[in-house]
Amino acid sequence: MSLVKVEKLRKYFPLSKFRRGRFVKAVDGVDLNVEKGEILGILGESGCGKSTLGLVMSRLELETSGRILFDGKDLSGTLRLNTETRRRIQIIFQNPYDSFDPRLSVKTSLLTPLKIHKIGKNDEERLKIVAEYMEKAGLIPYDDFLRRYPHELSGGQLQRISVLRAMMLKPDFLVADECVSMLDVSVRAEVINLLLDLVESNSTATMFITHDISLGKYVSNRMAVMYLGKIVEIGKTEDIMNNPLHPYTRILMSYSPSLFKRIERIPVEGEVGSVVGERKGCYFAGRCPFSTKACFEIQPSLVEVEDGHHVACLEVEKQL
Amino acid sequence: MDEVLVIENLTVVYTKNGKRIKAVDRVDLKVNQGDMIGIVGESGSGKSTLAHAVMGLLPSNGFIAEGKIRLLGYEITRLNDDEMRKIRWKEFSMVFQKSMNALSPVHKIGEQMKEAVIVHEPEIGETEVESRMKKVLDMVNLPHRVLKSYPHELSGGMMQRVMIALALINNPKFVIFDEATTALDVVTQGQILDEIKNLVERLSLTGMVITHDIGVVAEICNKIAVMYAGRIVEEGPKEKILYDPLHPYTKALISSHPELAEGGGRMRGIPGNLPDLSKEIKGCVFAERCPHAEKICFDDRPGFVKISGRKVACFKIKEVEE
Amino acid sequence: MKLKEFWKRYFEHPYGVAGFVIFAVLLFMAIFAPLISMGKPNEMSGDILSPPSLKYPFGTDHLGRSVYSRIVYGTRVSLSVGFVAAGLSALIGIFIGAFSGYFGGMVDEVMSKIIDSFLMIPVFFLILIIVAIFGSNLFYIMLVIGLTTWPRNARIMRAQTLSLKERAFVKVAKSLGEGDLRILMTHIIPNGMYPVVANSALQMGGAILAEAALSFLGLGDPNITSWGKMINEARTYMAFAWWTIVFPGIFIILAVVAFSFIADGLQYALYPKLKEVEESG
Ligand SMILES: Nc1ncnc2c1ncn2[C@@H]1O[C@H](COP(=O)(O)OP(=O)(O)O)[C@@H](O)[C@H]1O
Ligand SMILES: Nc1ncnc2c1ncn2[C@@H]1O[C@H](COP(=O)(O)OP(=O)(O)O)[C@@H](O)[C@H]1O
Ligand SMILES: [Mg+2]
Numbered sequence: 038m039s040l041v042k043v044e045k046l047r048k049y050f051p052l053s054k055f056r057r058g059r060f061v062k063a064v065d066g067v068d069l070n071v072e073k074g075e076i077l078g079i080l081g082e083s084g085c086g087k088s089t090l091g092l093v094m095s096r097l098e099l100e101t102s103g104r105i106l107f108d109g110k111d112l113s114g115t116l117r118l119n120t121e122t123r124r125r126i127q128i129i130f131q132n133p134y135d136s137f138d139p140r141l142s143v144k145t146s147l148l149t150p151l152k153i154h155k156i157g158k159n160d161e162e163r164l165k166i167v168a169e170y171m172e173k174a175g176l177i178p179y180d181d182f183l184r185r186y187p188h189e190l191s192g193g194q195l196q197r198i199s200v201l202r203a204m205m206l207k208p209d210f211l212v213a214d215e216c217v218s219m220l221d222v223s224v225r226a227e228v229i230n231l232l233l234d235l236v237e238s239n240s241t242a243t244m245f246i247t248h249d250i251s252l253g254k255y256v257s258n259r260m261a262v263m264y265l266g267k268i269v270e271i272g273k274t275e276d277i278m279n280n281p282l283h284p285y286t287r288i289l290m291s292y293s294p295s296l297f298k299r300i301e302r303i304p305v306e307g308e309v310g311s312v313v314g315e316r317k318g319c320y321f322a323g324r325c326p327f328s329t330k331a332c333f334e335i336q337p338s339l340v341e342v343e344d345g346h347h348v349a350c351l352e353v354e355k356q357l
Numbered sequence: 358m359d360e361v362l363v364i365e366n367l368t369v370v371y372t373k374n375g376k377r378i379k380a381v382d383r384v385d386l387k388v389n390q391g392d393m394i395g396i397v398g399e400s401g402s403g404k405s406t407l408a409h410a411v412m413g414l415l416p417s418n419g420f421i422a423e424g425k426i427r428l429l430g431y432e433i434t435r436l437n438d439d440e441m442r443k444i445r446w447k448e449f450s451m452v453f454q455k456s457m458n459a460l461s462p463v464h465k466i467g468e469q470m471k472e473a474v475i476v477h478e479p480e481i482g483e484t485e486v487e488s489r490m491k492k493v494l495d496m497v498n499l500p501h502r503v504l505k506s507y508p509h510e511l512s513g514g515m516m517q518r519v520m521i522a523l524a525l526i527n528n529p530k531f532v533i534f535d536e537a538t539t540a541l542d543v544v545t546q547g548q549i550l551d552e553i554k555n556l557v558e559r560l561s562l563t564g565m566v567i568t569h570d571i572g573v574v575a576e577i578c579n580k581i582a583v584m585y586a587g588r589i590v591e592e593g594p595k596e597k598i599l600y601d602p603l604h605p606y607t608k609a610l611i612s613s614h615p616e617l618a619e620g621g622g623r624m625r626g627i628p629g630n631l632p633d634l635s636k637e638i639k640g641c642v643f644a645e646r647c648p649h650a651e652k653i654c655f656d657d658r659p660g661f662v663k664i665s666g667r668k669v670a671c672f673k674i675k676e677v678e679e
Numbered sequence: 680m681k682l683k684e685f686w687k688r689y690f691e692h693p694y695g696v697a698g699f700v701i702f703a704v705l706l707f708m709a710i711f712a713p714l715i716s717m718g719k720p721n722e723m724s725g726d727i728l729s730p731p732s733l734k735y736p737f738g739t740d741h742l743g744r745s746v747y748s749r750i751v752y753g754t755r756v757s758l759s760v761g762f763v764a765a766g767l768s769a770l771i772g773i774f775i776g777a778f779s780g781y782f783g784g785m786v787d788e789v790m791s792k793i794i795d796s797f798l799m800i801p802v803f804f805l806i807l808i809i810v811a812i813f814g815s816n817l818f819y820i821m822l823v824i825g826l827t828t829w830p831r832n833a834r835i836m837r838a839q840t841l842s843l844k845e846r847a848f849v850k851v852a853k854s855l856g857e858g859d860l861r862i863l864m865t866h867i868i869p870n871g872m873y874p875v876v877a878n879s880a881l882q883m884g885g886a887i888l889a890e891a892a893l894s895f896l897g898l899g900d901p902n903i904t905s906w907g908k909m910i911n912e913a914r915t916y917m918a919f920a921w922w923t924i925v926f927p928g929i930f931i932i933l934a935v936v937a938f939s940f941i942a943d944g945l946q947y948a949l950y951p952k953l954k955e956v957e958e959s960g
């Protein structure tokens with residue numbers, strides 16, 4: 038059984054307070070399973086709904102419709118989770134400086150969640166747990182860091198602390214939303230490697246949201262590519278990287294800057310935009326260099342093309 | 358004229374809260390006609406400061422403490438503000454990352470582009486301006502209708518293209534791109550990089566690309582200078598720097614790229630932080646974080662050595678190479 | 680910490696400094712009134728309506744009371760009216776605004792309607808009615824001012840809450856298992872209340888002025904020495920004893936100006952780019 042199972046998940050945002058009929062479809066019918074212990078990369082350009090999907094799945098934002106099953110329990114329709122379920126689902130955001138209450142010391146920020154979840158009998162014990170994690174994260178001497186306030190730390194240090202803050206609770210499901218995109222290349226590795234170490238040793242299923250293909254490839258076992266609120270392709274990382282099938286995935290890869298590979302660029306028009314109101318057919322058809330008339334009429338759904346590799350494209354389907 | 362830009366022994370200092378921050382520290386650099394040189398390094402290493410010094414656009418608390426900049430035959434460091442204004446944007450220009458702030462929100466793009474031409478060529482005819490604007494828009498794949506748009510009506514990618522068009526409208530011979538595609542999405546960034554590559558060839562532009570992303574440099578540059586804490590530590594042809602880096606910092610920077618962690622290996626970072634630029638650094642700027650550092654590295658500043666087709670500033674280069 | 684930076688910015692602002700200095704003097708007067716008042720405020724002497732002198736720095740009134748001593752003691756009244764009324768207003772505003780913005784939905788709709796209707800109440804008129812019904816009592820006056828001026832604070836706090844709610848650290852707190860009440864008390868309110876504090880400084884001036892106006896109209900608390908009451912009593916004599924009215928007048932103005940300067944300084948420290956406070960939600 039999958040740890041997290043998402044069915045026909047939708048999240049629409051009203052365009053404005055006054056025009057209630059019109060919506061931005063940030064997440065538009067996503068079906069997705071996250072297996073225990075796996076790292077699932079979510080790839081896509083900005084505005085395609087990655088963050089919204091992450092917020093909805095970590096139960097910080099209510100869905101418009103659809104179902105979310107977590108470890109067999111139906112969590113749809115409510116953000117009121119019991120403390121234990123809250124502990125089991127954690128999230129890490131992009132901006133470390135925004136992820137900490139600026140008024141609280143690192144120590145307070147780290148001890149509070151342990152206290153809430155009754156981990157450790159007293160503050161002394163909790164401090165020991167914190168110290169252990171701080172040392173794993175290379176933040177030594179730990180008490181020097183604990184005394185400080187968020188703005189007194191570098192972005193890389195603070196992001197490592199936000200990783201360990203989430204992982205101290207030993208969650209079963211973690212959403213990491215662009216967790217290194219604000220950081221300098223030279224400090225990304227420290228954060229990513231810490232995340233991988235902790236996630237692997239705790240077999241935490243992780244949804245790794247990123248716009249960086251090479252990073253997604255490095256981190257994840259499986260990858261999903263999103264375009265305008267939908268998953269257009271999903272599969273094992275090797276399959277996606279070696280045999281990308283959806284035109285959008287192929288285009289994305291052809292434009293991804295690389296130190297080595299020179300992939301022939303696939304010409305494409307326009308920019309991502311967003312979907313407002315009803316739209317027929319494949320959302321990518323308008324920009325797709327391979328689209329046919331049918332693409333503008335029929336909305337493709339994910340079809341399995343090889344073991345665990347699903348693609349939502351009529352043209353790919355035809356060739357099966 | 359083969360050498361378009363010559364920077365000699367350039368030091369730029371900022372004063373802030375009574376401190377002197379040496380953002381560029383005795384930098385030497387030459388850019389030849391037709392070169393597109395990438396300046397790479399983590400943020401805070403002085404890349405933008407170097408670019409601003411070349412453009413004569415340092416903020417009021419920054420000044421050139423020593424050194425010379427010769428660009429297209431002009432001694433930039435000797436020119437006064439008026440003389441600079443006459444040639445800036447005409448002979449050489451720059452594209453910034455935050456382009457939104459560079460344009461007035463209440464005027465149409467077309468008006469602002471026209472203004473940019475007229476400042477330098479007051480006599481120019483209406484039709485000539487019109488055709489020139491259209492020509493540069495074509496170069497960056499923008500439809501002519503953007504001339505009638507206001508900045509806020511355009512997407513990030515389109516705005517960045519407008520900025521490139523603006524930078525090119527007076528046919529400059531030298532252009533600096535400072536993180537010009539950093540905030541953009543993969544596809545848009547790739548497209549703009551392609552456009553820049555084409556322009557460089559078509560207009561035989563010379564330029565400088567400033568970025569923290571070595572992927573970008575790999576795409577469009579033929580030379581690379583690696584900058585760290587205000588100094589250039591390694592400089593040479595792209596292939597040499599990317600595929601056979603010699604300076605420990607270059608090595609570390611390149612191996613922190615996820616693409617290099619193939620085959621189940623872990624990505625490697627660079628432990629530690631940039632040194633405090635308000636303190637005098639006697640030795641090598643990277644010594645604190647360098648796995649090869651010895652006493653001499655902390656005591657003396659390494660000069661450039663020419664070695665296998667590039668210049669490196671490192672005492673331990675022989676050991677590092679092995 | 681950030682607080683240090685905040686005050687550093689505050690004292691960069693000339694108005695902020697001026698406001699603080701005046702306020703410090705007034706506070707000193709209020710606290711140490713018995714030591715510096717050179718006599719009791721209600722002590723009558725034979726020197727009726729005598730002009731300023733060494734013995735009576737601000738002269739005496741029609742009952743021979745020292746204007747200076749009365750002003751010094753009046754500081755206590757004015758400052759407590761300011762503090763209690765604005766404090767009450769801030770407290771109510773902060774809680775209602777934070778709850779309304781945080782929980783949203785129906786709670787927010789209803790609260791916003793209440794806030795909007797309260798904003799239309801003519802406060803001074805309401806005070807007049809209360810005084811007419813319940814009689815004049817300083818405590819009532821402070822209470823009424825506090826209970827009627829909170830909606831502005833609530834609006835400011837609501838806007839703050841709406842933007843804080845979107846901040847990652849609030850979302851993280853929720854994900855870490857912190858309850859709504861804890862999030863409100865430890866994250867939203869402490870991080871969002873500064874603009875309310877700035878507004879409260881302004882409201883303190885307003886409350887002081889309201890009390891003075893009430894007393895001037897003869898509707899003040901009869902058991903208390905206040906600046907407004909001094910002006911009211913001096914009306915008859917001001918033609919030949921200017922000091923009876925000018926000094927209390929000066930102090931009312933000083934206090935109001937001080938608080939508005941402080942509000943300016945706080946605004947400046949809060950919004951580095953001198954932006955206007957975003958009030959609407
Ligand atoms: N709170 C919100 N209110 C209104 N629209 C939103 C909100 N959050 C996201 N959106 C819109 O939903 C779409 C998807 O956004 P997001 O999930 O942030 O994408 P990504 O993380 O992939 O960049 C965008 O068009 C965005 O403007
Ligand atoms: N206007 C300024 N005033 C003071 N210090 C500055 C200013 N601009 C940049 N610096 C400092 O100079 C150093 C180099 O900055 P910069 O040239 O922007 O680096 P980069 O472009 O490589 O990120 C940094 O330490 C930065 O903090
Ligand atoms: Mg996002």
Ligand SMILES: [Mg+2]
Pocket residue numbers: 404405406536
């Ligand atoms: Mg820069």
